[in-house]
Amino acid sequence: MNPSLSALCGELERVWHDTIPLTRALEIKVRSFDGKSLEVAAGLAPNINLHGTAFAGSLYAISALCGWSMVHLQLAMRELHGSIVLAEGHIRYLKPVAEDIVAVCRFGEQAAVFDQLQETGKARFPLTTQIQAKGEDAAMFEGEFGVKLKP
């Protein structure tokens, strides 16, 4: 990973684990970030359910954190500071996940959303996050993240 992006990801993990206790139970970690694509991962064991596959609540929480973190990183890369909240989330579970969980979020241009953010101080970023299992789509998350810039 690029050293400055790697530093941002280290700071992100500290924010997770210091301020959101559930992230420690999820055992979520950043796997990679190249400025456009963020991969986060978590072991199956702490997130297992009674079927021996990943708990639906864990898959959602990991997907939502991946999206939240993408917005956090995009702001940090632009040296912007804001409050980010999830306004709405939707997830479809397509296949059981019987392996370690990897969630991927890709960030498009969203230039119009950044323009609005700079002009009005607030905006909503729609993002999708995918989890695959055995190479196929297993969970598809869509979220709307509201951002309010801090003065």
Next chain:
Amino acid sequence: MNPSLSALCGELERVWHDTIPLTRALEIKVRSFDGKSLEVAAGLAPNINLHGTAFAGSLYAISALCGWSMVHLQLAMRELHGSIVLAEGHIRYLKPVAEDIVAVCRFGEQAAVFDQLQETGKARFPLTTQIQAKGEDAAMFEGEFGVKLKP
């Protein structure tokens, strides 16, 4: 609580905590169940976020568990045994939750769904779960729970 419903809820909590490790981190408990309405609760502290309010992932996981548990209890009351999985979930976050989290799921008749379950061995139960904060709606969850009866 009616003693036989209380026993079912005790068994439900054991299933949660023995088979889904994340439920221990959520510190989720059954608060009441009267056969039609299920209330589950969790403290704010283990579920807090960096804003000092409930983490969106916790609110979803608690709502989804409340819905899953309602289906589990409805089957148990009818002495049916089945596998229950969440197929799809949607949540809207309306207000921050800065207090202990209470999720409520109410079960309507769903007679047609039970008929289909008995006839075909599988069916989908749509359920909604609500979380209030300071007496107002704070999170509204809608989920589709798929059930397959065990022979």
